[in-house]
Amino acid sequence: MLRSKMFALLSVFLLSISWEATSDLDxxxxxxxxxxxxxxxxxxxxxxxxxxxxxxxxxxxxxxxxxxxxxxxxxxxxxxxxxxxxxxxxxxxxxxxxxxxxxxxxxxxxxxxxxxxxxxxxxxxxxMFNLRSIDVDVASETAWIQVGATLGEVYYRVSEKSQAHGFPASVEPTVGVGGHFGGGGYGNMMRKYGLSVDNIIDAKMVDVKGRLLDRKSMGEDLFWVSSPNFG
Ligand SMILES: Cc1cc2nc3c(=O)[nH]c(=O)nc-3n(C[C@H](O)[C@H](O)[C@H](O)COP(=O)(O)OP(=O)(O)OC[C@H]3O[C@@H](n4cnc5c(N)ncnc54)[C@H](O)[C@@H]3O)c2cc1C
The missing domain is CATH 3.30.43.10 (Uridine Diphospho-n-acetylenolpyruvylglucosamine Reductase, domain 2)
Incomplete structure (x- = not known):
């Protein structure tokens, strides 16, 4: 029986980016x-x-x-x-x-x-599929997850380290962490633990100026507003 969830630290999300397109690409x-x-x-x-x-x-x-x-x-x-x-x-x-x-x-x-x-x-x-490392630390009940990983890979890596931990997200194992967590992410553990995004405690994000930010450097306001809007 699952005893505990884990918290996720995420790398690398992007703020939505869209510019006027040009057609004369060389x-x-x-x-x-x-x-x-x-x-x-x-x-x-x-x-x-x-x-x-x-x-x-x-x-x-x-x-x-x-x-x-x-x-x-x-x-x-x-x-x-x-x-x-x-x-x-x-x-x-x-x-x-x-x-x-x-x-x-x-x-x-x-x-x-x-x-x-x-x-x-x-x-x-x-x-982002090459950026898919998952680094689980059972002692702190956290994991750094790169956005190219799939949910199935997340569950597998957590279960390798602990039979008592899990992470609240979809049951569909091939869904990507990047889009899923960015959109909120609901699954079977939602009633007790909420959405995936409720369990993200830090994130590395590249902003429109190309700066790599984490929760501390982006500040609480941007972290809060970005979390449900990464996708
Ligand atoms: C078969 C299936 C089952 C599903 N089941 C569930 C479910 O049980 N619960 C649930 O909540 N959802 C579910 N979904 C929806 C799914 O969570 C979303 O479609 C999610 O956005 C997919 O993420 P992805 O990374 O695989 O997709 P992608 O197509 O790669 O990305 C989806 C969106 O997120 C953006 N994005 C992706 N990566 C990043 C990034 N690193 N930074 C910023 N933006 C990014 C993309 O540009 C795109 O707009 C399901 C979808 C499918 C197809």
Whole structure:
């Protein structure tokens, strides 16, 4: 029988970002700018997939959960950035902002309307699936969870460390932490423990200026207002 819940610390969420889109994207320029914005110690080039890359389609399709949006007529991103480090998220935001390009953020890809990977205007996808570490600390009853993890992975990692702990979220194991916690997150433990978002006690977040913030540096007001609105 479950005796206790855990609290979650989250990394990396993003404030919703959308700028006027531009249509005259030059791939070379885009890549060049991303490289300029990233830190040399965390090379970004291996995280970038353009339509010229043979893995582009499989990377795009692997987190399209609603097959209605996996058609040849579905608008495709100009590129996919599969962030490998927090600095890549910062680089993507800085670039999108500088060039007024729309950025879509995808964690588990379970959005019913495909809004994390489809748009009517030119866009690129910041894909979070590589950022999926889960670090459980039973002594403090907390876990740092990266947003690219799935709920099933969270439950599994918690159960590896403790048979008496759990985390309040959906029963659907393939749903992504990023979108789920951002939208609130309800599940079987809700009556006793509330929503997923009620159990988040810290978060690392990149803001529109590309700054990496945690609860302390963002301040209580922003932490409070962001928690239910991350998605
Ligand atoms: C089969 C199924 C079962 C479900 N069951 C439940 C349930 O039991 N309880 C419940 O509460 N919900 C449930 N949902 C809804 C689900 O929680 C939401 O659709 C959730 O947004 C999916 O998150 P995702 O990361 O998988 O999706 P994504 O498509 O990756 O993201 C969803 C939204 O969040 C945004 N987003 C994703 N990652 C980030 C990030 N890191 N920073 C900022 N924004 C981000 C995206 O841009 C998009 O707008 C279910 C959905 C499905 C398809």
């Amino acid at each position: 791939h070379e320029n885009f890549l060049h700018c991303l490289l300029n914005h990233s830190q040399p110690s965390y090379p970004i080039s291996t995280a970038i997939y353009t339509p010229n890359n043979e893995s582009y389609s499989s990377v795009l399709q692997s987190y399209i959960r609603n097959l209605r949006f996996n058609m040849s007529t579905t608008p495709k991103p100009l590129l996919i950035l599969t962030a490998l480090h927090e600095s890549h998220v910062q680089a993507a935001i800085s670039y999108a902002r500088e060039h007024n390009l729309q950025m879509k953020i995808r964690s588990g890809g379970h959005d019913y309307e495909g809004v994390s990977y489809v748009s009517d205007v030119p866009f690129f996808v910041l894909d």
